[in-house]
Amino acid sequence: MIRLSIPLRQALARLSLPVLIAAAFGTMLLGKADALIAERARVALADLLAPFYAAFAGPAQAVRDTVAELPELYALREENARLREENDRLRRWQAAALALEAENALLRRQLAFIPERAPSFQTARVVADGGGVYARAVLVAVPPGVQVRRGQVALDERGFVGRVTEVGSRSARVLLATDMNSRIPVTLEGSRARAMMVGTNGARPRLQHWAEGTRPEEGERLVTSAEGIAFPSGLPVGVVRWSAGGVPEVELFAHLDRLDVVRLFDFGLGGILPPEAVARPEPRARR
Amino acid sequence: MVGRPEPSPGLLRRLDALARACLPAGLTAVLLVLAAGPSGVPALVPAVVLPQVVFWSIFRPAAMPPPACFALGLLADLLTLAPLGTGVLTLLVAHGLSVSWRRFLARQTFLFVWLAFCGFALGAAGLGFVLTAALQWQVPPFAPALHQAVLTAGLYPAFAFLLGRLHAVLLRAEEQG
Numbered sequence: 127m128i129r130l131s132i133p134l135r136q137a138l139a140r141l142s143l144p145v146l147i148a149a150a151f152g153t154m155l156l157g158k159a160d161a162l163i164a165e166r167a168r169v170a171l172a173d174l175l176a177p178f179y180a181a182f183a184g185p186a187q188a189v190r191d192t193v194a195e196l197p198e199l200y201a202l203r204e205e206n207a208r209l210r211e212e213n214d215r216l217r218r219w220q221a222a223a224l225a226l227e228a229e230n231a232l233l234r235r236q237l238a239f240i241p242e243r244a245p246s247f248q249t250a251r252v253v254a255d256g257g258g259v260y261a262r263a264v265l266v267a268v269p270p271g272v273q274v275r276r277g278q279v280a281l282d283e284r285g286f287v288g289r290v291t292e293v294g295s296r297s298a299r300v301l302l303a304t305d306m307n308s309r310i311p312v313t314l315e316g317s318r319a320r321a322m323m324v325g326t327n328g329a330r331p332r333l334q335h336w337a338e339g340t341r342p343e344e345g346e347r348l349v350t351s352a353e354g355i356a357f358p359s360g361l362p363v364g365v366v367r368w369s370a371g372g373v374p375e376v377e378l379f380a381h382l383d384r385l386d387v388v389r390l391f392d393f394g395l396g397g398i399l400p401p402e403a404v405a406r407p408e409p410r411a412r413r
Numbered sequence: 414m415v416g417r418p419e420p421s422p423g424l425l426r427r428l429d430a431l432a433r434a435c436l437p438a439g440l441t442a443v444l445l446v447l448a449a450g451p452s453g454v455p456a457l458v459p460a461v462v463l464p465q466v467v468f469w470s471i472f473r474p475a476a477m478p479p480p481a482c483f484a485l486g487l488l489a490d491l492l493t494l495a496p497l498g499t500g501v502l503t504l505l506v507a508h509g510l511s512v513s514w515r516r517f518l519a520r521q522t523f524l525f526v527w528l529a530f531c532g533f534a535l536g537a538a539g540l541g542f543v544l545t546a547a548l549q550w551q552v553p554p555f556a557p558a559l560h561q562a563v564l565t566a567g568l569y570p571a572f573a574f575l576l577g578r579l580h581a582v583l584l585r586a587e588e589q590g
Contacts, residue, residue, distance in 0.1 A: 143479045143509050150483065150501040157497025158548055164497045171491045179450055186450065 245358070247391040248272055253297070255385070261327045262305035263291070264385055266298050274298045277356065277395065280388040285362040285379030286310070286350060287388050298390070302382050303363075304331055311354055312363055312376075314340065315347040323348070323363065323376055329383070330375040333366065342366040342374045358393045433583055437476040440579075441465040441485055449492035456561035458493050459500065459541070462486075463565050464572040466504050467533055470511040471518050471526070472580055482508045499544040503537045523573065531566040538562035 130138070157164045250266040258265075268274050280287040280300045288302040303310055308325035312333075319340035325331045333342055346366045352359035364378040422430070441462060448461040462485055469477035486501030493500070511518065511533070518526055542558040 143505065146479045146483045147502065147505050147509075150486070150498050150505055152498075153487070153501055154496065154498030154544070154548060164491075167497075168491050171488075175446060178446065182447065182450060 245391050245393050247389045248274070249387055249389050250298070251387055252385045258292070258299055260291070260299075260301055260305050260307060262302040262308075262325065262382070263288075264300050264302065264388075266300060266388060266390070268293075268296060268298050270296055274390060275392065279357060279361065279391045279393060281361065281391060282380045282385060282388050284381065285364065287380045287382065287385065289356075290390060300388065300390075303378060303380075304329065304382055310363070311351040311357065312348045313351040313359065314342055314366070315349055316343060317346075320351050320353055321348075330367065330369075330377060333374040333376055336374075344368050348376060355395055358395065429586075433586065434476060436579075436583070437465070437469045437473065437576075438481040438485065441469075442488060445485065445489060445492065449489075456557060456564050458489050459503075459537070459561055460565040460568050461572075462489050462500075462504065463507060463534060463537055464530065464569045465576065467507055467511050467530060468573060468576045470508045471515045472576075473583070474512050474515060477508065479505060479508060495541070496545055496548040499541050499548070502544065503540050506540065507533055507537055523570075527566075527569055527573070530569045534562045534565035534569075537565070 248268075250268055252264045253267045254265040255263070266280075274290060274293050276290055276293055278290040280290065286303060288300045288305075288308065290298050291301045292299040301308055303323065303325060304327065305325045306327045308323075308331065310323040310331075312321055312323045313319070314321060314336070317340045319337050319342075321336035321342065322334050323331045324334050333348075336342060344366060348363040348366060350357040350359060350361040350363055362379050364376040364380075367375050367377045369375050444461050444465070445458060448457040466477060466482055466485065470482075482504045483501055486504040487497075489495075489504075490497050490500040514529075518529060521529075538558045538561050541561075542553065542555070545553050
């Protein structure tokens with residue numbers, strides 16, 4: 127180190143700031159005069175610092191991930207609270223269900239209740255719609271050797287579709303619930319009142335002939351009724367909808383406009399069979 | 414006076430003193446490089462440098478001499494895309510002002526120093542704005558300068574807390590050594 131006298135050193139210290147400020151102006155001029163120098167210096171510095179940044183990238187990413195996880199953790203907490211609340215509610219329902227099940231078992235023992243046997247059914251593919259004498263009917267393909275009877279009930283995966291009216295050796299025709307000729311006895315699930323569901327050839331059959339004092343409620347579920355021994359009771363049919371004109375209509379559960387596959391149930395019921403399709407009268411032979 | 418002359422300091426002691434002298438500027442440089450990393454906040458570099466330079470200039474001017482300010486300013490200019498020399502001049506001016514006012518400022522409360530520093534931050538942002546405008550011969554947008562001033566002023570308390578602790582540690586080490 128060069129030994130300097132104290133006054134000289136003080137003078138240098140006092141001078142260094144003005145000199146450096148002048149140098150700063152010089153730097154500015156240099157950067158303005160030759161932009162390439164600044165660029166080159168930046169690139170060199172970036173080269174120098176690249177390993178440092180590379181080493182720093184790992185921890186920085188970890189910190190960033192942690193920060194990004196915080197809202198997720200908060201959401202998780204909220205979700206947890208919601209799930210716990212829901213769990214409590216479901217537990218109450220489970221208790222209620224178990225109690226009802228026990229009560230049900232008890233009552234069945236008391237009444238010597240005979241459980242219904244599981245109905246047999248065949249699943250058949252819908253191959254054509256329309257045709258025949260009915261406006262709303264579908265033709266299902268039945269493989270040969272499968273026994274299909276008239277009066278069997280057709281359901282899709284959601285609910286009631288119609289009844290089998292004609293049976294051929296390889297096919298069967300199903301009269302849909304929307305057809306004008308369809309009359310289905312139904313039960314209003316809430317009030318247990320009986321009514322008739324009458325097809326109109328429209329998308330929604332109407333509800334008629336309900337008992338006085340049991341007005342069908344909007345949104346009430348309808349199931350089939352065993353009245354007339356044509357149907358078993360309790361097959362899901364649809365929901366009551368009051369139309370704008372004040373007519374109770376039925377929004378069917380089944381999607382009758384896009385039927386692919388129907389299940390043909392054999393409940394072993396005779397009852398009222400659907401009428402045979404009326405054959406067209408032969409034109410009278412000319413005399 | 415009769416007595417033995419003080420023994421010349423040993424190597425370790427000299428290294429210790431050197432490290433202590435280099436610590437403030439070195440720490441500033443490291444934080445500056447970290448701030449220039451991909452943090453997503455473009456005004457972070459000047460906002461990190463200015464509080465440290467002003468703090469050390471007020472409380473420990475020997476640790477932040479003008480050449481160190483010059484080097485830090487140059488580093489900041491190179492790491493950001495500011496015109497070369499603007500950061501250098503800003504830091505040198507801030508250093509000169511805080512050194513000349515340090516006898517007054519060092520005795521004030523923290524709140525007053527912070528208020529004064531807010532003035533520094535505004536002045537530095539304004540100076541940078543004016544210099545950029547003069548060098549590029551067009552008026553740069555005003556919002557980033559204001560953003561930078563607010564960020565700088567807001568970062569000061571955190572830096573003052575940490576650097577104050579560091580300063581106390583250095584003072585204790587010097588008293589023992």
